[in-house]
Amino acid sequence: MEKICTQEEFDGKIKRVLISKEEIATAVQKAGKMISDSYDGKPILLVSILKGSFVFMADLCRAITVPCEIGFMSAKSYYSGTVSSGIVQINMDLDRDVSGYHVVIVEDIVDTGRTLNDVVKLLKARNPLSLRVVTLLDKPDRRVVDFTPDYSLFTIPDLFVIGYGLDYAELYRNLPYIAEASVE
Ligand code: IMP
Numbered sequence: 097m098e099k100i101c102t103q104e105e106f107d108g109k110i111k112r113v114l115i116s117k118e119e120i121a122t123a124v125q126k127a128g129k130m131i132s133d134s135y136d137g138k139p140i141l142l143v144s145i146l147k148g149s150f151v152f153m154a155d156l157c158r159a160i161t162v163p164c165e166i167g168f169m170s171a172k173s174y175y176s177g178t179v180s181s182g183i184v185q186i187n188m189d190l191d192r193d194v195s196g197y198h199v200v201i202v203e204d205i206v207d208t209g210r211t212l213n214d215v216v217k218l219l220k221a222r223n224p225l226s227l228r229v230v231t232l233l234d235k236p237d238r239r240v241v242d243f244t245p246d247y248s249l250f251t252i253p254d255l256f257v258i259g260y261g262l263d264y265a266e267l268y269r270n271l272p273y274i275a276e277a278s279v280e
């Protein structure tokens with residue numbers, strides 16, 4: 097099926113800038129320093145949960161000054177009603193064993209918390225040296241499972257946001273800022 101989005105339609109859904117690219121850059125530098133300062137010299141593996149965190153990962157890894165490796169994973173959680181099933185479908189898994197690494201999961205947004213709750217359980221079962229979750233955005237008002245990220249760059253209200261990796265219908269990931277979207 098052909099998917100057409102005119103420039104006018106595209107621009108029309110960008111309601112207002114919520115977090116500017118300068119604000120993002122400042123917060124990313126701070127997060128990079130926090131990660132660089134808090135490990136003991138053992139290998140660090142940054143794990144990006146695709147697709148939403150690819151832009152954040154690209155900037156965050158360049159704000160880290162200590163040796164670190166990069167991994168990618170694509171996961172989707174299944175649930176019924178408000179109960180997380182704990183079943184997480186891995187569409188693409190990491191290409192290495194995480195035991196022997198300090199794992200830092202790099203996520204775009206924690207919304208209901210289901211995805212990360214399940215991904216954390218799955219990766220912990222693989223016995224990393226330690227495991228922490230860094231998220232660009234946190235929407236705590238939307239939480240349905242008890243999940244708290246270790247580090248969140250921005251806490252936002254219950255709005256649908258786009259840009260800097262986050263999509264609406266696979267578009268807007270390329271915006272350099274985070275915007276509130278006009279979606280029904
Ligand atoms: P969860 O509900 O915490 O499991 O979040 C699942 C995924 O939903 C996130 O990783 C995002 O990809 C997506 N998501 C949640 N809220 C938003 C939003 O406001 N904009 C774009 N994607 C979102």
Ligand code: MG
Pocket residue numbers: 148262263
């Ligand atoms: Mg998404």
